[in-house]
Amino acid sequence: MNQVKASMHGAVSIVNAIATGKGATLGISLGIEATVQTQPGRGIIFENKESNLSSRLIRNVVETSVPKPELEKNKITIFVKSEIPSGYGLKSSSAISSVISLACAKLFRPKATDLEILRDGVHASIKSKVSITGAFDDACACYFGGFVVTDNSNIKIIKSEKAPEDLTAIIFIPKSRRRGNVKKLKILNWVFSQAWDLANKSDYWNAMTLNGLATSAILGSDSKIITDLLDSGSLGASVSGNGPSIAAVVKNDKISSVKKVFSSLEGSMIVSPINNKKAEVHEV
Numbered sequence: 108m109n110q111v112k113a114s115m116h117g118a119v120s121i122v123n124a125i126a127t128g129k130g131a132t133l134g135i136s137l138g139i140e141a142t143v144q145t146q147p148g149r150g151i152i153f154e155n156k157e158s159n160l161s162s163r164l165i166r167n168v169v170e171t172s173v174p175k176p177e178l179e180k181n182k183i184t185i186f187v188k189s190e191i192p193s194g195y196g197l198k199s200s201s202a203i204s205s206v207i208s209l210a211c212a213k214l215f216r217p218k219a220t221d222l223e224i225l226r227d228g229v230h231a232s233i234k235s236k237v238s239i240t241g242a243f244d245d246a247c248a249c250y251f252g253g254f255v256v257t258d259n260s261n262i263k264i265i266k267s268e269k270a271p272e273d274l275t276a277i278i279f280i281p282k283s284r285r286r287g288n289v290k291k292l293k294i295l296n297w298v299f300s301q302a303w304d305l306a307n308k309s310d311y312w313n314a315m316t317l318n319g320l321a322t323s324a325i326l327g328s329d330s331k332i333i334t335d336l337l338d339s340g341s342l343g344a345s346v347s348g349n350g351p352s353i354a355a356v357v358k359n360d361k362i363s364s365v366k367k368v369f370s371s372l373e374g375s376m377i378v379s380p381i382n383n384k385k386a387e388v389h390e391v
Contacts, residue, residue, distance in 0.1 A: 109145045109146075109390070110144045110390065111213045111388055111391065112142045112210070113143075113210035113386065114140040114141075114386065114387050115202060115205060115206050115249050115387075116136055116137060116138055116202070117136075117138075117190075117198050118134050118197070118245055118248035119132065119133055119197065119198075119345075119347045119354040120196065120315075120318065120354070121133055121256075121302075121314050121315045121343070121345070122244075122303045122314055123292060123318055123346075123349070124243075124259045125289055125349070126292040126300075127299050128258070128260035129244075129260070129265075129300075130243075130303070131255065131256040131257070131303060131311070131314060132198070132248035133253070133255075133270060133311070133381060134249065134251070134255075134383065135197075135380070136380045137191045137197065138189075138190050139187065139189040139190065139203065139249075140187070140206065141187045141210050142185070142210070142391070143185050143207065143210040143211060143214060144183070145181045145183050146184075147180065147181070148181065148182030149178070149181065149182055151169050151170075151185070152182065152183070152184045153165055153184075153187075154185065154186050155185075161200065164200060164204060164232065167231040168204045168207045168208050168211070168227065168228060169183055169207065171228075171234070172207075172208045172215070172224070172227040173211050174215060174216070183211075185210075187206070187207070189202070189203070195280055195347070196347040196349055196351065197278065197347055197352055200242070201232065204229070204231050204232050205224070205225060205246045206249075206386070208231070209224050209250075209386055210388060211227075212224045221250065222264075225262075226262055228246050229242065229243050229246055242259070243259040244257040244259055245348070247264055250386045252269075252270075252385055253267060253269040253381075253382075253383045254266070254268050254269075254270055254311055256303070256307050265307060266306075266309075268309070270381045271381075272381075274359070274380070274381045275356070275362055275379065275381065276356050276380075277354070277357060277366060277369065277376060277379075278347065278376065278378075279332075279352060279354075279369040279376055280352050280374050281351050281352070281372065281374040282374045283351065285327070287325060287327040288325075288326075289326070289349045291325050292322065292326075294325065295324070298321040302314045305317065311343060312342040316337065316345065319333040319343075319345030319346055322345065323346050326349065332344075333353075336368055339365050339368050340361035340364050340365060341361070342358065344356070353369075356381070362378065366378075
């Protein structure tokens, strides 16, 4: 029996990629870990207590990243442990697809490059319909950490750089899980295009805030929250992904004043330092 363990982290949006096919993201330290075991036989077994993880996505990732002949002769068992809440725009499905793709590559294709590993996860995400764009920007931030600016349509990393270490993301998770119609984001594609240009110039906080105002206007979050967050010391603030969570990035000395803004709202808060660490995988 062979067994490997892969781990990486979640992320928050800087620029949503749905409108233009180009996105930007920042890694945060909420973790995810996948253990993949192989033994003679066949079949993909997903042993998890958390049923909210998409078993269809996981099956698609394994079928995409494991060569066919190997699928025929190996029984593959997968266990996932995640701190990233799913369905709130915090990149849980990108983290799942990337972490399993990484573990499978270690077992079956040890020479695979980072980009090949990420690409497999993206293709599986599109196939499973968990993402419209394949969420390459999200997958990269989960995998590499730090700031990542991407062209999702062409699966290309345009820019990747470490974030300052003294930053924390404060994420508000509203009680209501209502999400607006994400297809309508295209109405403001010129705004998202400008936000992406800012991110491409490393002007991440203005990019994030512009993205936040545009997404909240369309997805029905209260955009006043974004301006209140800036007023209380956030560097940047935005709806994360397609919502409904809202993320504010702050220097560590401003954490309590930003938490105050969220504390008047119905929901819960996650405080997560930013992450610059790349994904890891090893045999166990």
